[in-house]
Amino acid sequence: MSESENVIRLYYKNVTADVVGPDHGLTEDELNEAREQIRQIVPDIEEERSRGEHRYRDLPYDEEMLRRVQAACDARRQGCETLVVCGIGGSALGNIALQTALNPYTYNLLPPAKRGGPRLFVMDNVDPMQFGALLDLIEDDLDSTLFNVISKSGETAETAAQFLIVRDMLKQRLGPSGPKDKILVTTDAAKGTMRQIVDAEGYESLSVPDGVGGRFSVLSAVGLFSAGMCGIDVAGLLKGAAAMDERVKVPTLDENPAALIAAIHTQMYHRNKRLHVMMPYSYHLKDLADWYRQLWAESLGKQKSKFKMGVFVGPTPINALGATDQHSQVQLYREGPNDKVFTLLAVERFDRQVSIPAADAVVDDMSYLGEQEMGTLLNNERIATEQALITSKRPTLSIRFPSITAETVGQFIYLYEAATTIAGRLLGINAYDQPAVELGKQYTFALMGRTGFEDTAKELRAKLGDVGKYLV
Amino acid sequence: MSESENVIRLYYKNVTADVVGPDHGLTEDELNEAREQIRQIVPDIEEERSRGEHRYRDLPYDEEMLRRVQAACDARRQGCETLVVCGIGGSALGNIALQTALNPYTYNLLPPAKRGGPRLFVMDNVDPMQFGALLDLIEDDLDSTLFNVISKSGETAETAAQFLIVRDMLKQRLGPSGPKDKILVTTDAAKGTMRQIVDAEGYESLSVPDGVGGRFSVLSAVGLFSAGMCGIDVAGLLKGAAAMDERVKVPTLDENPAALIAAIHTQMYHRNKRLHVMMPYSYHLKDLADWYRQLWAESLGKQKSKFKMGVFVGPTPINALGATDQHSQVQLYREGPNDKVFTLLAVERFDRQVSIPAADAVVDDMSYLGEQEMGTLLNNERIATEQALITSKRPTLSIRFPSITAETVGQFIYLYEAATTIAGRLLGINAYDQPAVELGKQYTFALMGRTGFEDTAKELRAKLGDVGKYLV
Secondary structure (H helix, E strand, O other): OOOOOOOEEEOOOOHEEHHHOOOOOOOOOHHHHHHHHHHHHHHHHHHHOOOOOOOOHHHHHHHHHHHHHHHHHHHOOOEEEEEEEEEEEEEEHHHHHHHHHHHOOOOOOOOOOHHOOEEEEEEEOOOOOEEEEEEEHHHHHHHEEEEEEEEEOOHHHHHHHHHHHHHHHHHHHHOOOOOHEEEEEEOOOOOOOOHHHHHOOEEEEEEEEOOOHHOOOOOHHHHHHHHHHOOOOHHHHHHHHHHHHHHHHOHHHOOOOOHHHHHHHHHHHHHHOOOOEEEEEOOOHHHHHHHHHHHHHHHOOEEEOOOOOOEOOOOOEEEEOOOHHHHHHHHHHHOOOOOOOEEEEEOOOOOOOEEOOOOOOOOOHHHHHEEEEEEHHHHHHHHHHHHHHHHOOOOEEEEEEEOOOOOHHHHHHHHHHHHHHHHHHHOOOOOOOOOOOHHHHHHHHOOOOOOHHHHHHHHHHOOOOOOHHHOO | OOOOOOOOOOOOOOEEHHHHHOOOOOOOHHHHHHHHHHHHHHHHHHHHHHHHOOOHHHHHHHHHHHHHHHHOOOOOOOOEEEEEEEHHHOOHHHHHHHHHHHOOHHHHOOOHOOOOOEEEEEOOOOHHHHHHHHHHHHHHHHHEEEEEEEOOOOOOHHHHHHHHHHHHHHHHHHHOOOOHHHHEEEEEEOOOOHHHHHHHOEEEEEEOEEEEEEEEOOOOHHHHHOOOOOOHHHHHHHHHHHHHHHHHHOOOHHHOHHHHHHHHHHHHHHHOOOOEEEEOOOOOHHHHHHHHHHHHHHHOEEEOOOOOOOEEEEEEEEEEOHHHHHHEEEEEHHHOOEEEEEEEEEEOOOOOOOEEEEOOOOOOOHHEEEEEEHHHHHHHHHHHHHHHHOOOOOEEEEEEOOOOOOHHHHHHHHHHHHHHHHHHHHHHOOOOOOHHHHHHHHHHHHHHHOOOOOOHHHHHHOOOOOOHHOOO
C-alpha cells in the first residue's frame, strides 16, 4: 500500500537491540524465532477460521448485520435527542471508544443541529450517584430518549439492575407501552434471559453474534448501533477492518503488523517486560487505549497455559495519554524499572488546526512556539518522549494514523483483535475465555440473596465478620 | 475517633499472611520491621517540617491562602458561565479530581441554576482537535468565560501554547483589555516567566506556594480556585486535610494510616509486587485514582536511591474502576502474575439512592435484585471482588469513605500525600524531584526551534532520519 493511502502503520525499530541494546531490545535471533512461529500460527488461525472459529474475524463482511444496524438507526434517529447505552465491559468499552474517537470532545454539549445524532451516555457502572444524576437529567425528556440495553445473556447483574430501573421508570412515566417504545435490546439471537424478556415484552432487538466474545464484539451490533445513531460511519469502520484483515492474514512476520505486535510483546513478556503501555498522542484515541486494556488483560491473563499448567501468565496493559501523562508518568517510565513496552499512537494530520500566534515582546520567552500549529507541538512532544524513552533504553513502538477516520479506527480495532489472538497462541493460553470472573459474580449473587447461592452466602458472611485491629 | 465521625479508614487485614498466606502476605516480622522504621521516620519528617521542609503538609493551615482563594472566587463567580483551566500534570489532575469527586456526573450539562458555579473544562493537553472543539463551543460566550492559567514557572510548553492562543483570541474578540479581564493566572509569587507576564500585563493572580511541587499542590490555590468557583467547599477540604494531619504524624505504625500504606506498599514492592492498583467503587472517586497515579509514579519512580546508586526503583500505579473493570481487568488480576497490590476505595453511604424495583414474572430471573438499592449492589460487588481476589491470594487493602464530602476527600488527599513522603523515605529516594522529565522537554524545545537548542535539534534530526524496513 502506498503512503498516500489512509492506512495505519506500525513502526518497530525502537524495540530492537540496535536501538535500545541487547539487554532490552529484540535481537535478530529472537525475531527469527518469531518468524518461524508466525509462519505456522497465522495459517493455522486462517484454517481454523474456515472451520468457524475466530468468528470476530468475519464481522467486517457481515452485510446483513450492517444492514440491520443501519435500518435500526434510520428508524430510531428521528426525534431521538438522548441515547443511553446500558452495558458493561465488552458491551460498553467499544461504544465509548468509537464515540470518543470519531465525535467531537464537546459532542454532548453541542446544540442538536451541530451533532451527528443524539447525546450519548454509556452507563457502564451501578453507581447510584452517577446513574441517579443521569436519571435526574433526562427524567423530563424520556419521550426523546432511547435506551440501548446490551447484554448477551441478561445475566450480568449491573445491566440487569439498570434495565429493571429503566423499564419501571418508563412504565411509570410513559405508560404500559413506555418500555417497548423506548428500549432497544442487543442480545443473543435465540437464547438466554434477555432474549426471553425481549420475546415476552416485544422489544425491538439486535443480535450479539454467536461465537464472538464481548471484548471482540465492537464491530458487531453491540458497538455499531450507538455509533451509527451518533452519526459515525459504521460502514467505514467495517471497511477499515476488512482492509486490515488482508494485512494480518499474511504469514510473514515482517509484513504482518498484528503478528509483529503479538511477537514483540510476548518476547518482551518473557524478558520480564510485563507492563504494556499504550499512550495515544490524541484525545480522540484515548478510549481506544482503554478498550485495548480489556482486550489485552482479559484475553491474555490466564492461570492455565496449554504448554504448562498453573503458569499465572499475563501482561498488564496500561493506558496513558500524551502529552498529558508526560507530566505524570514519564518520570517513572524513564527512571523506574525497565519492565515496560511502550506503544505510542501518533496522528499525522489533525482534522482541526489551532495556530499559536506570533509572540510579542511581553511573552518573548514563549516566542519559540509562535506561528506554529498546536498539532506540531503535540507531535513534537511525542517524538521527544519517544527519543527520551529510548535514551533510557525503553523499548517503544508506535502506531501511526494518517488521520482519525472511521476507516483508520476500524483498522486499529481489527489490528489489535488479531494481535490478541496471535499473542494468545504464542503464550499458549486460551484468549477467548474468562474463567476467573465467575467467582466474583457468584459472590455478588450470594450477597444479593439470589436463590441457589445460600451456601456461598453463609461461607462469605463467616469471612466478613471481624475487622479487629486492622481497621485504622 | 468514633465510627460516627466522618472519617475515612484503612482496612489492611487482607494484605497479611494470615489471609493471603506467607508467600504473598505480610508476616508479623515484616510488620515489626516496618514498626521500627516508622518510629524513626515519622518523627524525622515532623522535625524536618519544623525546619521548613515538606511544605505541602502545612497547606491546610494557610488561612491567608484560603482567604485569597475565596475572595477571588467571590469576585469572579458573578456572571461567569464557563471556567477553563489551562494547566497540565500537577496543575490539572487535582482540579479534575476535586470536580469529579464533589460535583454531579452531569455538572456541565445542567442549567446554570442547578450548578454550583460555571461549567468547568480542564484543558490538560495540546490536542488541536480537542482544544479547537472547546474554542468552537465558547467563542461566542467569551464575555462570560474565565481562563485560569496555571503554571509555576511559565516554562511549560503546553500551558504556554494555550496561554498564547487564549490571550490572542481574547484580544481579537474583546479588545485590548480582553486578556486582563478574562485571564486569572496562578503562578509563582515572585519569579519566573509567567510572573513577569502577569506584572507586565496586569493579570489578577494567585500564588503557587513556594516549596510545594506540582503533584502536592492540589490543596493550594492551584486546585482550590477552580473548586471554589464550582461551588466546592474548599474550607472543608482543608479541614479534612488538617484532621488527617493529626493521624499521620503519629509515629506508631498501627495507628498511622499513611505509614501503613507506605510500609505495606514498599514491603510488597520488595517482594516483587510492583503494580499498585487503586480501584474506587464510585464514579466520583475515579479521578482521585488518576491524581494518585501521578503522585505515586512521579514521586517514587527514581533511578537514584540514597542507599544505592542506579537502582531504577519505582512501583507502577494503576487506576481501575469498580464495578466496571471487573468486566475488564479482574480476569488478569486473579489469574495473571501475583505482582499487584490492590486498594479498593469504598463508599458506605451514597448521597443519592436509586432503588431497583421489584421484579415481576417476566423478569423473574432478575428478581434477586428487586427491592434493593443500587448502592447495595455496588458495595456487594466490591466485597465480592475483594473476596475473589484474596481467594487467589492477591493482597488487597481498602479505604472506606463514610460518604463523599469535601472533608473526606481532603482527608484522602492528605493521607496519600503523607504516605508518598513516607514511602519515598522507605525506598531511599527523593520523592520531590522529577529529573527524568527534563530530557523530553529539551527535545521538545529543540524540535520546536527554540533558541539555544540548536545542537540538540541537529542531534535529534540525525536519529530521526531513516525508518527503513521497520515501518509496516
